Amino acid sequence: xxxxxxxxxxxxxxxVLEQERSVPVVAKELGxxxxxxxxxxxxxxxxxxxxxxxxxxxxxENEEIRRLKKMIADLQEENAILKKATAIFAKHQK
Numbered sequence: 001x002x003x004x005x006x007x008x009x010x011x012x013x014x015x016v017l018e019q020e021r022s023v024p025v026v027a028k029e030l031g032x033x034x035x036x037x038x039x040x041x042x043x044x045x046x047x048x049x050x051x052x053x054x055x056x057x058x059x060x061e062n063e064e065i066r067r068l069k070k071m072i073a074d075l076q077e078e079n080a081i082l083k084k085a086t087a088i089f090a091k092h093q094k
Contacts, residue, residue: 004032006052012037013044 004012015026016037023041027034044051 009040009052010044013041016041017044 012026012030012032015021016023023037024034027037030037040052
């Protein structure tokens with residue numbers, strides 16, 4: 001599957017949105033499927049400058065979700081360790 005960089009996608013979207021050219025014409029000129037161009041336009045309209053983050057990169061809101069999930073997992077692990085330590089200390093107090 002052919003990959004297109006962010007700049008290519010932005011230029012394709014601009015041809016439709018700024019130059020008011022039709023999606024089928026632009027898609028044919030660029031050698032991409034019409035649905036692909038519609039998808040890029042939708043992504044751009046939803047995320048503006050954050051659209052097309054690139055391979056391995058996430059949109060800012062997804063990056064924040066990933067960070068928070070990791071933080072929750074770390075805190076859960078710390079809690080489990082503290083509970084075990086509390087149980088051990090309580091056992092030795094008797």
